[in-house]
Amino acid sequence: MSGPVPGSRGPEIPPAAIDLADGEWHRLHPATPLLRGGFAFVAIAGFVLANLRERILGLFLGAGPGDAPPGDPIDLIVRRGLIPAALLVVLVVLIVIIVAFWLSWRVRSFRITEEVVEVRSGILFRTNRRGRLDRIQGINVSRPLFARLFGAARLDIDVAGHDANVQLAYLSGRNADALRQVILQLASGALSAGSPSAAAAEQRAAGGAAPEHDGSLSGIVAQRAREFMAPERDPRLAPPAAVVQMHPGRLLGSTLLHDRTVVFVLLVIAAVVLASAAHAFFVLFGIVPLLLGVGSQIVRRFSRSLRYSIAATPDGVRVGYGLLSTSNETLPPGRIHSVEIRQPLLWRPADWWEVRINLASHSDRQEGGRRTTTILPVGTRAEVFRVLALVLPGVVEEASRPLLEAGLAPARSGDGYTGSPRRAAVLRWFSWHRNGFALEQDAVLLRRGAIWRQLVVVPAARMQSVALHQGPLLRLLRLADVHVHTVPGPIRATLDDLDAVVAAGFFRDVAASGVAAARRESAAHLVKGARWQGMGRP
Amino acid sequence: MSSVDPVTQHPEPRAALPLTPRGGLDPVPGEWRRVSSRYLWVDLVGSIISGLVLTAASSVPFLLARLPGLLAIPVVVLVIAVVVAAFTPRRVRAIGYRLRDDDLLVRRGIMFQRFVAVPYGRMQLVDINRGPLDRALGLAEVKLVTAAAASSVTVPGLPMAEAEEFRDRLVELAETRRAGL
Incomplete structure (x- = not known):
């Protein structure tokens, strides 16, 4: 099953992903702390930078510090000769943040055995979440915009039960796709055999004849699980052909003609008429939030659907959405x-x-x-x-x-x-x-x-x-x-x-x-x- | 289709008044098991309390504004509450359930009739709930939950022993007819 197969994307399972599923503990993508919670830090850095813009520009253009308003904290620091102390404070804060990030990355690890997928995390409050592979409902790969910048992706593993999904955030994008396949494969093994050893045995013997499916929903799922385990007939070797592709023109047309757009336009007209003719400006307070809501729905539908695709894969229907933040969801037919x-x-x-x-x-x-x-x-x-x-x-x-x-x-x-x-x-x-x-x-x-x-x-x-x-x-x-x-x-x-x-x-x-x-x-x-x-x- | 009643222990011959109103629905004719007549008191007290609370709440505008026209609201609410309370015996009599081979049928209501068929294999869990009044009267309510929010079905007013037996029987049936989601 291992060994990269030349192909554009998706079909091959890189050995790295196989290694990730070997039952040992592994760490996540090094940028994980930054992606998970570090945006506050980035935002603060951005805020500080924006405030110091004048000063930095001045520094580069050689202007003196004298034209800054009095009471500026940095002037205060410079005048009182506190520069070393200030730098030290900044350095300590930075080191603390980096150490905290590094620690949280160190302690957050996951493992995938033949039976469970397990995630443990936390420095002070340790948590450990374990999902059984034979209860997996589906696995989604999503790539929020910032994670994409780092080439990272998030793996959401849905396990049967209320709020019981296990999240592997974040992995490198290539590994995420491959790991998804590996987990689904392990899950189908666990499902069809019931016990991990039997699953492994079956996996070895899976080259044999797969039974004919009987046309029922479950039959197809079971058969696809088997197909999936037989490497020589792995349908993934061909990238899934999109069944429907979105034409931007049609999407635009359908968006304009959608009921929601009609409602939006009517609301705008009502707002304009009421505000100008009847001078009932207070009406706007009711209508404007409504307009914002409907408008954002329209825009979201449009931007999400621009790169819509749907394709059949061995483990279900794969629906791809999103322009900036993409998500790929695989829906086993039995879940619909x-x-x-x-x-x-x-x-x-x-x-x-x-x-x-x-x-x-x-x-x-x-x-x-x-x-x-x-x-x-x-x-x-x-x-x-x-x-x-x-x-x-x-x-x-x-x-x-x-x-x-x-x-x-x-x-x-x-x-x-x-x-x-x-x-x-x-x-x-x-x-x-x-x-x-x-x-x-x-x-x-x-x-x-x-x-x-x-x-x-x-x-x-x-x-x-x-x-x-x-x-x-x-x-x-x-x-x-x-x-x-x-x-x-x-x-x-x-x-x-x-x-x-x-x-x-x-x-x-x-x-x-x-x-x-x-x-x-x-x-x-x-x-x-x-x-x-x-x-x-x- | 008509099976031997799987709950055999309590062949209680309860009031055999017709369940179906004139012109009403009766999709699956046959014998229905009724709930205990003591449940009447639970339902009656419940509807009286909620009627009083609603009447009190709806009289707030009148008490604030002192407009005689607003008095109509609590009066209407009170009349509705009295009618609802007066119909309680009929409503309780109209609750019926039947264990068929593969599914549980529950019916409720005379004026607003509702029939639900829940296959045993779809049951996710079975609850027994007892309120204070239920406990005083030795009754319990059996609640079935499926994956669909709309199809959670309750059978109120069962004597405690019967409720437990009913639950065990349902769980047993659900095990043998286990289906996926």
């Missing part, structure tokens, strides 16, 4: 719990769509909205289907294509969807006809909205539970709402105002199909001897 395809109103002439997902992961929560939930910021219909095939393998196939197409189109009779009855038009003026569902063996498709079209796909094997609601008004109209519960995320998989009898049937069928899909999946696990389970036993 529902998918929503939606279309802002003004995108319809161009047939552009946006794809979002609900992810089972607790990582990145602390960094406020950095979770990748938009898996395709904008794409044509063909691209949407390519992305869907990646994120819902086994669900999106040739056979289900017409149903998905119908989910994006206006309602027609006989398109496979069971819609709301006409009497629901009282509550859903325009969308009662489109409002409907279709049940596949492996997924539930919910179609909503006539003006803002949406299609939600929930894989049956991922559904948590199903609910049926009816209030007095709906009872009067003989209607009912159905909810499919998935892990928390931006998508609500609900369908309102169905015929009460149809909704009761939906409830029965979906409850049964969820159980059946989960059973099929665990049967596939048993056959493979692999347990790629999410938060099975937290």
Whole structure:
């Protein structure tokens, strides 16, 4: 497995990364303390420099110190002959800082064994965090802007459980990518064999035939884990081909036509009109923060999506984002719990769509909205289907294509969807006809909205539970709402105002199909001897 | 589909009044297990206390401004609270659960009906909660948590022994039907 293979980037695993995963303790990138907390120091240095700018310029241009205002502390020091003392203080402070940095770098170390990844750190308050490899949900490599300057990258290892990710910050960028592969490989070994020794044995014997996958989600994951361990068929030897690439023109167009931009423009107009015509300047106090919020969202979406890419890798879908701070997240298909395809109103002439997902992961929560939930910021219909095939393998196939197409189109009779009855038009003026569902063996498709079209796909094997609601008004109209519960995320998989009898049937069928899909999946696990389970036993 | 009731120890023949209101939903017809009738007191005290608190809170504008029109707010709130309290017996009677082969069904509500089906394999954990009033009456509440926030399901008002048995049974079923996330 080791030995660099000539290639542009990514595919080879440098020996250094193998060495990092040998079970011994290793230290992180030497710039780590600076990157983690040293920016305060840099900021202070910058502040001091900015304040001394005049003086330094003067020093170089040969101007005297006499023109500085009295009371300047540096003049004071110079006049009283305290220069040696001042220099000494500065020197001591510098030495203390450097020693502290060096110490914190010394004590922060990590090791990767065949079973766990462990990080220990801290001078006064020692912490030790250990994550089990067979509970790994995914590993992300991210490169914040400043870390990129040092060629460093951060490795976030998501382990099942609330706030249980292990962070390796920072590693050299090249090692980070390679170490990610090594850990995933160890994790898949630990997963498929259960015990480290068996994993190692299997790893040695993995040249043999890999079993055929059965098309189910778990089957693919298990098979990919095996493929990944067979070096001669390592698909990583070819860099992953991007399935969708972002065209800047389209991104710009879609940003301009996005609902959010329309709201922004309307807000600006409202602010201008109110402030100038009605002289109601106090309105601005309410609107300006709102404008800033919406505007920054628009800008962030744009800059994040400029270098968007999505590709299939052996261990999941890899989504890359970011212009200045880049992040690459690899999502195993089993972690994607529902998918929503939606279309802002003004995108319809161009047939552009946006794809979002609900992810089972607790990582990145602390960094406020950095979770990748938009898996395709904008794409044509063909691209949407390519992305869907990646994120819902086994669900999106040739056979289900017409149903998905119908989910994006206006309602027609006989398109496979069971819609709301006409009497629901009282509550859903325009969308009662489109409002409907279709049940596949492996997924539930919910179609909503006539003006803002949406299609939600929930894989049956991922559904948590199903609910049926009816209030007095709906009872009067003989209607009912159905909810499919998935892990928390931006998508609500609900369908309102169905015929009460149809909704009761939906409830029965979906409850049964969820159980059946989960059973099929665990049967596939048993056959493979692999347990790629999410938060099975937290 | 209709299975032998997995909890066999307590075949309590509770009030066999119809659960489903006229014109209401009944997606899975069959026998439902009911909660203890003593739970009525827990729910009643809870709704009376919350009704009083809400009435007091909503009368603050009236007490501050002394406008007679504002008195309407606490009056409306009080009327709603009385109606809610008056419906408590019906509401408690409407709570039902059923252990099927592969999932747990829970139903609640008469006016606002809600049915949830949680597959045993999806349960992440099962809690037993007891409030002070529950303890006084020897009751407990069983709460099931899945990975979805929306589908956490509670079955209140079970006698303590039955609640523990119910929990053990659920954990056992969840083990045998363990699924991934």
